[in-house]
Amino acid sequence: MNHAIDRIGEVTETWTSVAQLMADTRWVLTMRLLGLSGAWSMPEGESQTMIGEKIPAFTEAALSGTFAMMSGGSLDRVFRESLEPISSKARANRERLFGRGPLVFGRTVAWN
Template identity: 45%
Template sequence: MLDAQMVMTMRMMGMAGLWSVTPAEQSRMVSEKTEAFTDAAAASARAMARGGSPADIAAAALKPVRRKARSNAKRLAKRGPNTRAKH
């Protein structure tokens, strides 16, 4: 959850011109959700088919979303604040 919150914060700061993001960031945040949630649905279906417990199914569903959020948090953190922003 922390990674997701960090990503949301950095993206919002990017929209305000305070964080360095690429122009493609807004479309990226929409398209990647489709991929992550499709992967989550497939992973949870596989866990159900294996007879997993509800906790196993939930963990399987969250894994692709967590992986994407962590990746985004690392990528956006490297970009850093927008030092050219007008205050």
């Protein structure tokens, strides 16, 4: 019985991580599109940053998942380990961009 409960907890944790990644990704995409259109305050060089961050994050995700699999981890653990580098990058981007705030008539609006 405890095994079934533990298994339910693992699956729930995995899909909660997926849902959080989806939400963070949507926010980052929205703020970057608004930034490229001039409606959101963006840091200098953000267009280069958003391209350059992909390969390291996905490489780290592949390695993390591979190491988890090689150590005998469950499928859920392998999936979570693979998601973590991408999720942490998306979360950091969301927090960083959200703190900058929108632009109104070319000026950043106090967001906090």
